[in-house]
Amino acid sequence: MDWKKAIAGLKSLIADVGPLWPKSTKLAGFASNGPYHCANCEYLVKDGTRCKQEVMMADSEVEHDKEGLAIITDPEHQCCEFVEPNKLVQIGSEYKRARSARRKRQES
Numbered sequence: 220m221d222w223k224k225a226i227a228g229l230k231s232l233i234a235d236v237g238p239l240w241p242k243s244t245k246l247a248g249f250a251s252n253g254p255y256h257c258a259n260c261e262y263l264v265k266d267g268t269r270c271k272q273e274v275m276m277a278d279s280e281v282e283h284d285k286e287g288l289a290i291i292t293d294p295e296h297q298c299c300e301f302v303e304p305n306k307l308v309q310i311g312s313e314y315k316r317a318r319s320a321r322r323k324r325q326e327s
């Protein structure tokens with residue numbers, strides 16, 4: 220993904236049609252009142268306190284640290300429109316589910 224181009228296009232679209240995401244920041248659609256959460260997102264770094272997603276880093280309504288990373292204060296209740304499930308969590312969950320299903324088959 221060419222994030223620079225995507226961000227420029229998104230800014231242009233928002234300027235043309237207005238905000239896209241309700242109750243969220245205009246650019247990244249970041250909000251802090253979920254049942255949704257950042258916690259399993261692959262962009263979450265630094266022990267769950269920062270986000271390295273390009274649109275989040277370009278969003279002027281989001282707070283950033285001195286490295287430009289978006290500051291995440293409540294990963295269990297925050298999220299944005301660019302959430303990407305962490306592949307390792309998915310693989311781990313699938314492995315756990317498969318083991319549990321096999322155990323149940325062996326018990327019956």
Ligand code: SF4
Nearest residue numbers: 257260270272299302
């Ligand atoms: S859900 Fe959005 S804000 Fe949260 S870590 Fe992922 S990309 Fe960043």
